[in-house]
Amino acid sequence: MDKPLHMCKVLVTPTSFGKDDPGLKHLLEQTVGEVVYNPFGRPLKSDELRPLVLDCDGFIAGLDEIDAPVLEAGKRIKVIARYGVGVDRVDLVTATRLGIVVTNTPGANSIAVAELTVALILALARRLCQANQATHRGEWPRLSGIGLQQKIIGLVGFGRIGREVAARLKAFSPQVLVYDPNLAPEEIAKYEVEPVTLEALLARADFVSLHAPVLPSTHEMVNAKFLSAMKPGTFLVNTARGELVDEEALFEALQSGRLQGAALDCFRKEPPDQNHPLLQLPQVILTPHSGSHTDQAVFQMGQMALKDCLAVLRGDRPEYVVNPQVYISSESEIHGNAKS
Numbered sequence: 001m002d003k004p005l006h007m008c009k010v011l012v013t014p015t016s017f018g019k020d021d022p023g024l025k026h027l028l029e030q031t032v033g034e035v036v037y038n039p040f041g042r043p044l045k046s047d048e049l050r051p052l053v054l055d056c057d058g059f060i061a062g063l064d065e066i067d068a069p070v071l072e073a074g075k076r077i078k079v080i081a082r083y084g085v086g087v088d089r090v091d092l093v094t095a096t097r098l099g100i101v102v103t104n105t106p107g108a109n110s111i112a113v114a115e116l117t118v119a120l121i122l123a124l125a126r127r128l129c130q131a132n133q134a135t136h137r138g139e140w141p142r143l144s145g146i147g148l149q150q151k152i153i154g155l156v157g158f159g160r161i162g163r164e165v166a167a168r169l170k171a172f173s174p175q176v177l178v179y180d181p182n183l184a185p186e187e188i189a190k191y192e193v194e195p196v197t198l199e200a201l202l203a204r205a206d207f208v209s210l211h212a213p214v215l216p217s218t219h220e221m222v223n224a225k226f227l228s229a230m231k232p233g234t235f236l237v238n239t240a241r242g243e244l245v246d247e248e249a250l251f252e253a254l255q256s257g258r259l260q261g262a263a264l265d266c267f268r269k270e271p272p273d274q275n276h277p278l279l280q281l282p283q284v285i286l287t288p289h290s291g292s293h294t295d296q297a298v299f300q301m302g303q304m305a306l307k308d309c310l311a312v313l314r315g316d317r318p319e320y321v322v323n324p325q326v327y328i329s330s331e332s333e334i335h336g337n338a339k340s
Contacts, residue, residue, distance in 0.1 A: 002315045003057060009034040009076075010309065011052055014062035014083040015041055017302050020295045024302045031310060032058070043270065046070050053077060058309045061090070063270070063289070068094040079312035081305040082322070084109060084292060086241060088214040092323050101312045102322040105304040107160050109292030114164030116291045117239045120263035121153065121169075121207055124235045129285050146206075148172040154179065154205030156198070156221075157212035157240070158188055165209065166193050177201045202229040209237040210244050220246040227253040233260045239291045242267040251277045254284065265291050 010032050018025035029035050036052060038044065043063040044052075053059060053074030059066075060081045071077070071094045080090060082104040095102050123129060126145035134141045151174045155162045158180040166176050176193040177200070185195035202208065208230060212218045222236070223246040230236075236259060238245055247268060253259045263285040264278065270289055278284050292301065308318035317327065 005031055005310065005313055006033050008032045008057040008313050009036065009055055010058040010060065011036045011056045012060045013038040013044055013064050014060065016293060016298045017060060017083060019298060021299050021302065024306055028306055032313070058313050060305050060309055063089060066090045071095055071098055071100060079103065079309050079318070081309035083301050083305045086213065087322050088241065088243070096323045096326045099326060101318065101326050103305070103308040103318045103320045104322050105301045106320055108300040108304055109297040110160040110164050112294040112297035113161045113239050113291035114168055115294070116265060116287070117165050117209055117237060118168045120237050120239070120265070120285060121148070121209065123285055124207070124237070124261050124263055130282065148174045150174065151206045152177060152204050153207045153209065154201040156201065156208065156210050158183055159211060162211035163191055165211065166191055177205055199229065202226065203231060205231065205234060207235045207237060210240045212240060212244060214241045214243045219243055222246060222250065224249040224252070227258065230259065232258055235260055236262040238263070239265040242270065247278060251281070254281055261285070265289055
């Protein structure tokens, strides 16, 4: 029999949960028996999570390392409500096997990430970071920028965020190319952009912006071959996942001058080491995985994650299930038991 909500314990690791709306924390704390918050103030590693999940029933998770040892340690966990979209850091196979429902918050941060993407494209084009730093030093440089009108911007991946980026770029009148192997060309063309192959996109684009999920087929897709296929003097923007990029190959392409610059909101290891080579290059703009950190996105992600977490703890089916197989497995067991 399901445990009553007022006796449940929930772990919350995203540090921005309820930051702009304390009502979310208040609602959670008033609904369940105990809430444990992130003691480290950053995404947690597997060994840090294991002692925290031991007696938890629910888990509102950020960009934490939720591997098999964590899931097996949390013997009472019924739900992992991902505060965000990506679930590449959750072992979905193990979660499903253990009967743990995994949810996410699709669309909650799409506009926020799209806005940052456009901001980074503009910052690269107008050399804003160099101009700001020089002016702070008392200099008055005459820096030449790049106008976006009639330039070519290539989007690799065309899900919710990619589409929001394309919509916002229209005001600047560039030509937008899109590569997404999961969408038919006619579906992409509905958004008044040009569907192309990856090879064509890399050969033509002045800016390449990544919006793909992390899959075996996309892991480190931005490698030496990818970078050598880009038009010389172009820019790379990554507001998706650090795992999409071979960082050593990117450093070499930037240092050699083949790429004019890059803007990165994410790294393979976060935060990156202070001596990471990419941190030493002035033509690279760096932000601390803050694409979804706006008041609107944080509120929406928190609201959606909380709603689905509580739904599972009540015994209801949540709205956004990432691993629906968990219900198929449960139903099969019920029917099998009934027959026997």
